[in-house]
Amino acid sequence: MDIVLIAGLWLDGSAWDDVLPALEQLGHRGIPVTLPGQGDGTTSATYDDQAAAVVAAVDAAEGAPYVVGHSAACTLAWVAADRRPDGITGVALIGGFPTTEGGAYADFFEPTGDGVPFPGWEPFAGPDSDDMSPELKASVAAGSHPVPVGVTRGIVHWTDEARHDVPLTLVCPEFSPAQAREWIASGDVPELADATRLELVDLDSGHWPMYTQPAALAAIIDEATRR
Template sequence: MTAEQLVLVGGLWLDAAAWDEVVADLTKQGRDVVAVRLPVHAGATLADQAAAVLAAVDAAPGRSVVVGHSAASTLAWLAADARPDRVAKVAMIGGWPRAGGQTYGDFFAIKDGEMPFPGWAEFEADAADLDAAARAAFTAAAVAVPEHVATGVVTYTDERRYDVPVVLICPEFTPEQAREWLAAGDLPELTPVKNLDTVDIDSGHWPMLTSPAELAGLIAAL
């Protein structure tokens, strides 16, 4: 049986190149892997980005495992909602999906039609494993999020998404914390999921940059 395609979706401010080392490692393992290039042109919308993920899923000969990082956990979950028969599993790294009716990711100031990277003061607790050089490289490569992506309203249509297995990969928080949030009802889109697992990774919020080999191993095991 053909192994599932792996579809990797980066979070806010990341382009597909952020996955390069992970993709290289998975490719050496013989895996079929695609890092999605999300549209970030002026005027791009949340629907445009969701469509880019679906295009990767639809192009696969079989089913896909969709991996979303941080805010893009929502994009991965939207793919499961739109293609519950084509998405074999969803993995969410350092994040979880927004609930229906919420905005996608307008967490920081929007200026001139986009939400730029706000700087490291907002992420000190999450970026302890990024040294000065890595932070400078991240900042230089950061892609501003189009306003209509950040402010796009999340809409789900198919409850069969809850039949799709989910794995939470936990970087700057622990699996135990994730379970506590689930039990408290703080992750409402994941509460109805019938098959949910948690996996730990010893890293900050961006393991594709700081622990790519370990992350690739976890993704391959999905």
């Protein structure tokens, strides 16, 4: 099966390099997306540009692909469910949640000029990054890309209620399924509260399992495609 892979803020398609061979061994073709403004050489991309790139990747895939989003890009993966609910097999979200209707895509950090650079590892100290070696952290930071403000402050809109019926797997790395259930029940994540085919899966890792647990992550994705 074709699997569209979308990494979160500051990352390009190479974030999935260690996951691709594991997916291939399981019979899948991984399609990593380098988002506009995050490694494609442009600096003026918008959220709508990134959403369009995800839909284009879905449309170019063979058959009905499976779509995987990581961190902030969980919103972009859910865009595929919103715009192509009958054209995808399902969605997996890794360590993140779709933005609530009318909210900003990922306005979490202050920009420097027209972009939001990687802020360093201090904001992610603890469970997010405890499983990453100093060498890995240095490598990821060195390969990071400032995200255009037009992306981070773009406003998210949902259009098709059919998205709620798309098979959805929430991969819980630095938080537990129990914590996720609490957040959903409290109303903090309305998109997941309305999902009718939601499954929660635990993964013993930090926030970036594509680097630290690529084989385990590929196995979870493979299992999700079989639902």
